[in-house]
Amino acid sequence: MKKMRTLFVSLLLAISAFALGQTAQAPVIDKIRQQYFTMNQVDNGALNLYFRLKDQKISGDPALLAYRGASSAASAASVDGVRKKLQYFNNGKQELEQAIAMRPLDAELRFLRLATQLNAPGFLGYTNDIEADKKLILQAIASTAPNPSNSYLYSQISAFLLATDKLSVQERKQLIINKQKFEK
Numbered sequence: 001m002k003k004m005r006t007l008f009v010s011l012l013l014a015i016s017a018f019a020l021g022q023t024a025q026a027p028v029i030d031k032i033r034q035q036y037f038t039m040n041q042v043d044n045g046a047l048n049l050y051f052r053l054k055d056q057k058i059s060g061d062p063a064l065l066a067y068r069g070a071s072s073a074a075s076a077a078s079v080d081g082v083r084k085k086l087q088y089f090n091n092g093k094q095e096l097e098q099a100i101a102m103r104p105l106d107a108e109l110r111f112l113r114l115a116t117q118l119n120a121p122g123f124l125g126y127t128n129d130i131e132a133d134k135k136l137i138l139q140a141i142a143s144t145a146p147n148p149s150n151s152y153l154y155s156q157i158s159a160f161l162l163a164t165d166k167l168s169v170q171e172r173k174q175l176i177i178n179k180q181k182f183e184k
Helices: 001-023 028-037 047-056 063-080 084-102 107-119 132-141 151-162 171-181
Strands: none
Touching: 001 047, 028 063, 028 151, 047 063, 047 107, 063 151, 084 107, 107 132, 107 151, 132 151, 132 171, 151 171
16 A cells, blocks of 8 residues: 555656646746737847747647737748748738637637737738727726736736727727726
8 A cells, every 4th residue: 555655656746747847848828928018129029929939839729829820920020021921921810810719709819819910011901800809808808807817918908909099989998997907
C-alpha cells in the first residue's frame, strides 16, 4: 500500500512538473493582451507580436489564434511589397475567422475582428461584421461584472471604441457609464 501511494505521488509530481513546464512555454494571455493594446506605441509592434505567436501551436486556443490573426493583419502595415502586405492581411483575416468560428459569442475575439476591420483599408472589403461585432461587444461590456481577469481587457476595449466614430450618441453615453465599472 505504501509503495502504491509513493508511486501515485511520484506520478502526480511528474505530471505537475510536465504541466508547469508546458505552461511556462506557452504564451500568457495577459501578456499577449497587453502587447496587443500597446503595439501601436512601438515600432513594428504588430509584427513583433505576430512573430512572438507565429511558431506557437495555438490552433486549439481561439483567443491566442485570434491575437495571432489580428497581429498578422496589422503587420501588413510594417512589411514591404503589395504581395507581402496582402499575405499578412489575408492570413490574419483567416485566423481571426477561424477563431471566431470556434467561439462565436466571445466578445474578446469579436473585438479583435472589429478592430481589424475598422483599421483595414476600405478597398479590402473587410467590413461585413462591424455592426454585429459592435453590438455583441457593447452587450458584453454592459452585462459583465468586473473582476481582476477582465477589467484590463474591457477597459481597453471601451477606450478603443470610444476613440472611434462608430458609436451612436446613446451607445457612447452608455459605454462611458459601463467603462467606469472596469476602472475601479
